[in-house]
Amino acid sequence: AAPRVVVVGGGFGGVAAARALARGGITVTLIEPATAYATCPSSNAVIAGLRPLSSITFGYDGVRRAGVTVIHDTVTAIDPAARRVRLADGGSLAYDRLVVSTGIGLRFDAIPGYDEAAAATIPHAWKAGAQTALLARQIEAMDDGGLVALTVPALPYRCPPGPYERASLIAHLLKTRKPRSKVIVLDAKDSFSKQPLFQAAWTALYPDHLEWVPLAQGGAVEAVDAAARTLRTGAGVFRPAVINVIPPQTAPALCLAAGLTNASRWCPVDPVTFESTLQPGIHVIGDAAIAGAMPKSAFAAYSQAQVCARGVTDLLEGRTPPDPRLINVCYSLAAPDYGFSIAGVYQPEWDRLVTVPGSDGLSPDDAPPEVRAREAKLGRSWYDGMTRQLFG
Ligand code: FAD
Numbered sequence: 001a002a003p004r005v006v007v008v009g010g011g012f013g014g015v016a017a018a019r020a021l022a023r024g025g026i027t028v029t030l031i032e033p034a035t036a037y038a039t040c041p042s043s044n045a046v047i048a049g050l051r052p053l054s055s056i057t058f059g060y061d062g063v064r065r066a067g068v069t070v071i072h073d074t075v076t077a078i079d080p081a082a083r084r085v086r087l088a089d090g091g092s093l094a095y096d097r098l099v100v101s102t103g104i105g106l107r108f109d110a111i112p113g114y115d116e117a118a119a120a121t122i123p124h125a126w127k128a129g130a131q132t133a134l135l136a137r138q139i140e141a142m143d144d145g146g147l148v149a150l151t152v153p154a155l156p157y158r159c160p161p162g163p164y165e166r167a168s169l170i171a172h173l174l175k176t177r178k179p180r181s182k183v184i185v186l187d188a189k190d191s192f193s194k195q196p197l198f199q200a201a202w203t204a205l206y207p208d209h210l211e212w213v214p215l216a217q218g219g220a221v222e223a224v225d226a227a228a229r230t231l232r233t234g235a236g237v238f239r240p241a242v243i244n245v246i247p248p249q250t251a252p253a254l255c256l257a258a259g260l261t262n263a264s265r266w267c268p269v270d271p272v273t274f275e276s277t278l279q280p281g282i283h284v285i286g287d288a289a290i291a292g293a294m295p296k297s298a299f300a301a302y303s304q305a306q307v308c309a310r311g312v313t314d315l316l317e318g319r320t321p322p323d324p325r326l327i328n329v330c331y332s333l334a335a336p337d338y339g340f341s342i343a344g345v346y347q348p349e350w351d352r353l354v355t356v357p358g359s360d361g362l363s364p365d366d367a368p369p370e371v372r373a374r375e376a377k378l379g380r381s382w383y384d385g386m387t388r389q390l391f392g
Helices: 012-023 043-047 061-065 130-141 162-177 195-205 253-257 298-316 369-391
Strands: 004-008 027-031 036-038 057-059 069-071 075-079 084-087 092-094 097-100 147-152 182-187 210-213 221-225 230-233 236-238 242-245 282-284 326-335 338-349 352-355
Touching (some): 012 097, 012 369, 043 162, 061 069, 061 369, 097 298, 147 230, 162 326, 282 298, 298 326
Parallel strands (some): 147 182, 182 210
Antiparallel strands (some): 075 084, 221 230
């Protein structure tokens, strides 16, 4: 019988893997609970009122047209020994190889007072959709003069520059529409991705509208009181008008239960095929995987999906997968017309992925406005091209 591959999760990694496998003639079933997927990339622009949520939300018709069987359901358990996944509707599905791209789990046990119930009024907006809309509404409804507080966890987490892009775009909204207001970033770190580029932009654009409090100055959040709507950090107690807590993260519960995670709570994988080093026959890609030097990004998930699909196909057909090269480029916006990027190429070295020497690049520190505007435009083209490729 033709081998069957099941892909769990219809986000960047899962859709990219399913489409690549189908292109290679493999029979593939994708399991994703949502009938529409809202992308985290560009969700910061939605929060800042720059585009509607509908413009970053995609259905699965294009994925079906590409030859993938899509089932809208949740995988409740994986049985690696029997090579089956169990579904919430009670059924189960057999696989020869399984690809898991389920993104992140949010640690609702990590910050006292910030649990799932608290997230209903104090959004994380670190999974796009209803949470994105909630945060956008709260900022929109805030009176001029209000404080927006955003808490950032220690690494590793999904999209290392994402919190700083979010703070920038919120500051842009405040500066243009609520000029007596301010956004404060309460950080559990002392340094962050693209820091010189962000800080130069903040000095130029938002001297009165954005403040960053690093770990060393008491930035790490210690507790949240959802009823009183207060935050406690080493720097004191804050009573912001709008609070956005980005909690620490983990691989999702499904991965933990299936024995795919190590002590770090993320999934170790072979860097050539993304096959789990703990559960043979199961491949993990995207944010849930430990991908060495690669950041947890949509572009990285996409690159990993191509390599994983090739690896799965080769293994099913009895070939040795080639040594891969993977790419990542992450664009960030400091304002709608002010963008910059970080890029890298990665290759396996022993049991992990490392940066190919000399391949990493960062936008220049002192570029003129035209260059920043061009990068903002390039970022939008990247987004349009990527979402068209996956969902078109
Ligand atoms: P996801 O895209 O989250 O997909 C996981 C899918 O799995 C979800 O659809 C979920 O419903 C499904 N799922 C989960 N559990 C189950 C289950 N048990 N059964 C079935 N399905 C399940 N990256 C970039 O490259 N560029 C950017 O500009 C960028 N901006 C970002 C901005 C923000 C604010 C954030 C938060 C992230 C950003 N990212 C960006 C990162 C990017 O969103 C993630 O890295 C990417 O989505 C990871 O893909 P994934 O496939 O691992 O997970």
